[in-house]
Amino acid sequence: MKANCWIAPNRVAVEDVPDPQILNPRDAVVRVTSSAICGSDLHLLDGFIPAMKRGDILGHEFMGEIVELGQSARDGLRVGDRVVVGFPIACGDCISCQNGLYSVCENSNPNAAIAELAMGHSPAGIFGYSHLMGGYAGGQAQYVRVPYADVGALKIEDDLPDEKVLFLSDVLPTGYMAAEQCDIKPGDTVAIWGAGPVGQLATVSAYLLGAGRVIVIDRYPYRLRMARDKAGAETINYEETDVLDTLREMTAGRGPDACIDAVGMEGHHASAALHAYDRAKQAVKVETDRPHALREAILSCRNGGTIMAIGAYGGFIDKFPMGSFMNRSLTMRSGQAHVQRYMRPLLERIRRGEIDPSFIITHTLRLHDTPQGYDIFKNKQEDCVKVILKP
Amino acid sequence: MGVRSVTDTLGIERAAQDRGSEGLARLLGWVSLGLGVTALAGGSRVAQACGVDDSRTARMVLRAAGARELGHAAALLIPRRAGLAGWTRVAGDVLDLAATGQAMRNRRGERRRRLAYTMAALAGITAVDLYASIRATQRRRVYDGGRAYGSVTVNRTPEETYNFWHDFENLPRFMYHLESVRRTDPRRSRWTAKAPAGRSVQWEAEIIEDRPNQLIRWRSVDGARVPNGGSVRFMPAAGNRGTEVRIELEYSVPGRAMGRLAARAFGENPQQQICDDLRRFKQVIETGEIARSDGMPDGTSVRAQARQRPARPLARIA
Numbered sequence: 001m002k003a004n005c006w007i008a009p010n011r012v013a014v015e016d017v018p019d020p021q022i023l024n025p026r027d028a029v030v031r032v033t034s035s036a037i038c039g040s041d042l043h044l045l046d047g048f049i050p051a052m053k054r055g056d057i058l059g060h061e062f063m064g065e066i067v068e069l070g071q072s073a074r075d076g077l078r079v080g081d082r083v084v085v086g087f088p089i090a091c092g093d094c095i096s097c098q099n100g101l102y103s104v105c106e107n108s109n110p111n112a113a114i115a116e117l118a119m120g121h122s123p124a125g126i127f128g129y130s131h132l133m134g135g136y137a138g139g140q141a142q143y144v145r146v147p148y149a150d151v152g153a154l155k156i157e158d159d160l161p162d163e164k165v166l167f168l169s170d171v172l173p174t175g176y177m178a179a180e181q182c183d184i185k186p187g188d189t190v191a192i193w194g195a196g197p198v199g200q201l202a203t204v205s206a207y208l209l210g211a212g213r214v215i216v217i218d219r220y221p222y223r224l225r226m227a228r229d230k231a232g233a234e235t236i237n238y239e240e241t242d243v244l245d246t247l248r249e250m251t252a253g254r255g256p257d258a259c260i261d262a263v264g265m266e267g268h269h270a271s272a273a274l275h276a277y278d279r280a281k282q283a284v285k286v287e288t289d290r291p292h293a294l295r296e297a298i299l300s301c302r303n304g305g306t307i308m309a310i311g312a313y314g315g316f317i318d319k320f321p322m323g324s325f326m327n328r329s330l331t332m333r334s335g336q337a338h339v340q341r342y343m344r345p346l347l348e349r350i351r352r353g354e355i356d357p358s359f360i361i362t363h364t365l366r367l368h369d370t371p372q373g374y375d376i377f378k379n380k381q382e383d384c385v386k387v388i389l390k391p
Numbered sequence: 392m393g394v395r396s397v398t399d400t401l402g403i404e405r406a407a408q409d410r411g412s413e414g415l416a417r418l419l420g421w422v423s424l425g426l427g428v429t430a431l432a433g434g435s436r437v438a439q440a441c442g443v444d445d446s447r448t449a450r451m452v453l454r455a456a457g458a459r460e461l462g463h464a465a466a467l468l469i470p471r472r473a474g475l476a477g478w479t480r481v482a483g484d485v486l487d488l489a490a491t492g493q494a495m496r497n498r499r500g501e502r503r504r505r506l507a508y509t510m511a512a513l514a515g516i517t518a519v520d521l522y523a524s525i526r527a528t529q530r531r532r533v534y535d536g537g538r539a540y541g542s543v544t545v546n547r548t549p550e551e552t553y554n555f556w557h558d559f560e561n562l563p564r565f566m567y568h569l570e571s572v573r574r575t576d577p578r579r580s581r582w583t584a585k586a587p588a589g590r591s592v593q594w595e596a597e598i599i600e601d602r603p604n605q606l607i608r609w610r611s612v613d614g615a616r617v618p619n620g621g622s623v624r625f626m627p628a629a630g631n632r633g634t635e636v637r638i639e640l641e642y643s644v645p646g647r648a649m650g651r652l653a654a655r656a657f658g659e660n661p662q663q664q665i666c667d668d669l670r671r672f673k674q675v676i677e678t679g680e681i682a683r684s685d686g687m688p689d690g691t692s693v694r695a696q697a698r699q700r701p702a703r704p705l706a707r708i709a
Contacts, residue, residue: 003703005701005703017703017704018703018704018705018706019704020685020704021704021705023683023688024680024681024683025679025680026678026679026680053686053699053700053701053702054701055701055702055703056686056701056702056703057685057702057703072679091674091677091678091682092678093546093677093678094546094673094677094678095544095546095632095633098546106673106677107673107674107677107678107682108682109682110682110683110684110686110687110690110691111684111686111687111691111696111699112670112691113666113667113670113691113693113696114696125682125684128702131686131699131702134682134684134686134687135684135685135686135687135699135700135702136684136685136686136702137684137685137702137703137704138702145685145704147682147683147684148678
């Protein structure tokens, strides 16, 4: 089969690889009908997530049709079922899974010992997301093996098009969880750093959960336009105005009730000097992540407010404004999305027409053109927000 | 200072810890730091005190010794465990004794008297260093000898967990170094473990203590080539968090060659292996299968981790 593989930092290529096979009784093999490139795939492309190997198949947002099933996955699933697969690989049996914390499943990472060295305890395995997260082949391919298919694969029984349900695999639950974890009260103001796919869907979700105002911060006018026109946000271009001052002004001095960092480890700063400072430290590995958005979110948030860090981080950051965070009674939440917890309720909302996440799609490419898709997406060419791939 | 041995509520001796030798090593580290700083900062006065203020070379040697002491201090104070770093001080002491002896040969009167005091002090320090290092080495040997511990929490009741373990024939499902375990009677079983070069080691084991839902202890019967034993305990984790499983393995190390064979029979590194075993045990008892990825098709194994394959499917086995 064809699959998009990581070759070296800043290089991916579509290669011929063997077809996947069932390795465990609870596995399924899925013929991919649609997949997508995620913002976090760019961290892999750029080489900021450790433990990648030449030839790793990328991609953790995908859906398709079941073509093969292990013998114990046959209870709820049949060959021929159309399914969306959540990106965290979760067993459903450990205490974390049973408490709904699927992205920290205790059993699904065969490389848990490496992850423990890096992070203290191991999170779940993730499709196509480095060997630190298990070394699982990803879904930017014609076929993919899905472990614990009975837990990870959600059957789509009606004729909703792929475009409407594909994002149940990651960015919709991720954006939704970002908003949900802010404990939004009616009328709250929520500020969101990053107008990428997660920021856009967090905006929509925040409104669904009762936010009065959502303010989105980015530097790409086309993305801010999408946030305004499609998601109903107010916007700040951080290259044009000072974010802290503007947020203070917009909220008459209070600051937003909740702040979502939907940027993560490769943030940019309006000041070229400050950006260069963090970029240089990242290059020599004094810090692995550039937390501009997180710092700004903490300083902006109202006293007693909530910070939700949903953007992906990999390692260590510097200049964390702990004094502001502690003295002002802030709360921080975080996590890779516990996708399996949100898939069903969000599918219901899509069915009822409350959310249609397909507005973020700007590019539909053939699997064959995936490397070009990474390029367009990374360099923000052609007003790119989200690339989906067809086999 | 002394060896502390902890016996737990179920009557099993827990880790014997020698806090004394660690504390002594730390103390010596601080002494090194003090000596180093003194020798470097108060050079001439120290030289005078030792009776070598008459020679440029001797003052240089003293400074070099001071710098070296800082090295000892770093080796003893920076690592989480000082371990065998005390031996660096013993080596330093030998150098110092030799240098002092050399200096005594061509000095007379007051200087010689001071050098004699220095020599006596050095001899005393050497004795302490030797004692500390030998003790640390002996403790270390006891630690590396055949014992390994591990623990894991599983989302199953103590009853389920105990029953799964009690059937020793289940063990090879998650203990990769075991080829098979066959029950020969209710208390006895025949174990086969993988050994190097495709060979195997066999022994007969018997259950010596069996408290339902709490504890199982077993040991090889007399005459086993690799005498060994182990225990596994099950305790309910507070607040319905499943069961805490704690396993201890012991194997005697009768001789060098046999010791190596024993080590192989239990894997290259028993401590690491026990951690892998427990991870796989948790996977098997909770999910019914071993977690396998394309990078790690054989499942969790710290040893295999470095040789991991790219995350892409293996060619289909015909």
